[in-house]
Amino acid sequence: MKTILAVVCILFFVSVGIVPVEAATVNTLVLSEIFYDRVGVDNQYEWIELFNGTSGVIDLSGWSIGCGGDDYADGTFQLNGTIDPAEYLVFGGPTSDPSNGNPIYSLAMDINPDLQNSGAIADGIALFHNLASSITATTVPIFSVIYGITNSSNLIDHTGSVGTVNVGDAPAGQSIEFLAGDDGWIINPSPNPGSGSLSTVPLPSAVFLLGSGLFGFVGFRRKVIKM
Ligand SMILES: [Ca+2]
Ligand SMILES: [Ca+2]
Ligand SMILES: [Ca+2]
Ligand SMILES: [Ca+2]
Known part of the structure; x- marks a missing residue:
C-alpha cells in the first residue's frame, strides 16, 4: 500500500x-518573432509577428509598434484590424519568398525606415497600447525586445526603466523569436512566421x-x- x-x-x-515547463504561456499581446536582417537587401522583406496571449479578440487600432535606434520613436507603425485569441499575425514585407521565411501577411506594408540590424550597439522594438502618432522617446511600451550586444542607447522596457538586452544579434537570414518562460528570446535559424509554440491560457x-x-x-x- x-x-x-x-x-x-x-x-x-x-x-x-x-x-x-511545457506551457509557454503569455497573457497579453506580445511581439513573438522579428525578421530584421535578410541575406542581401532587407527593404520590403522585413516582418514582425505578434501573438495574442489573451482570451479575447484584440482591436489593434489602438496599438502601434516603435523601433530604434536611439529610442522607439525612430520609426513608428500604426497597427489595425483585429487579432483573435492565440492567433499569430505577421505584418511587414510586402515581399514574401524563401529568403524571408515565406510569410503570409495579415498586414502587408513596407516597414519604413527599415528595422535596425543591431550589432555592438543593441537596438529595440516595442509594442505600445498607444496610437503611433503619439509615441515619443519617453512613451513606455507594453512589451519590448532589445537585441544586440550592449544597450548603450538606454532603450527602456515595460517598466519604464532602461532595459536589459534580451537576445543577441541574429545573423542574416535568421530571426529572433519569443518563447516565453525561462527560454525568453532566442535566435531562430529557421524563421516560422505565422506560427510558434506560445499558448494563451495556463x-x-x-x-x-x-x-x-x-x-x-x-x-x-x-x-x-x-x-
Ligand atoms: Ca541584410
Ligand atoms: Ca522597408
Ligand atoms: Ca534591417
Ligand atoms: Ca513565429
Missing part, C-alpha cells in the same frame, strides 16, 4: 512539475483534474483495503 501511494504521489508531482484546470483524479484513486484504494 505504501508503495502504491508513493508511486501515485510521485506521478502526481512529476505531472504537475512537467505541465508549467493549465490549472488540467493540473487540477489530474490531481483530483489521482487523489480520488488514492481514496478508492484506501477504501478497498479497509473492506
Whole structure:
C-alpha cells in the first residue's frame, strides 16, 4: 500500500512539475518573432509577428509598434484590424519568398525606415497600447525586445526603466523569436512566421483534474483495503 501511494504521489508531482515547463504561456499581446536582417537587401522583406496571449479578440487600432535606434520613436507603425485569441499575425514585407521565411501577411506594408540590424550597439522594438502618432522617446511600451550586444542607447522596457538586452544579434537570414518562460528570446535559424509554440491560457484546470483524479484513486484504494 505504501508503495502504491508513493508511486501515485510521485506521478502526481512529476505531472504537475512537467505541465508549467511545457506551457509557454503569455497573457497579453506580445511581439513573438522579428525578421530584421535578410541575406542581401532587407527593404520590403522585413516582418514582425505578434501573438495574442489573451482570451479575447484584440482591436489593434489602438496599438502601434516603435523601433530604434536611439529610442522607439525612430520609426513608428500604426497597427489595425483585429487579432483573435492565440492567433499569430505577421505584418511587414510586402515581399514574401524563401529568403524571408515565406510569410503570409495579415498586414502587408513596407516597414519604413527599415528595422535596425543591431550589432555592438543593441537596438529595440516595442509594442505600445498607444496610437503611433503619439509615441515619443519617453512613451513606455507594453512589451519590448532589445537585441544586440550592449544597450548603450538606454532603450527602456515595460517598466519604464532602461532595459536589459534580451537576445543577441541574429545573423542574416535568421530571426529572433519569443518563447516565453525561462527560454525568453532566442535566435531562430529557421524563421516560422505565422506560427510558434506560445499558448494563451495556463493549465490549472488540467493540473487540477489530474490531481483530483489521482487523489480520488488514492481514496478508492484506501477504501478497498479497509473492506
Ligand atoms: Ca541584410
Ligand atoms: Ca522597408
Ligand atoms: Ca534591417
Ligand atoms: Ca513565429
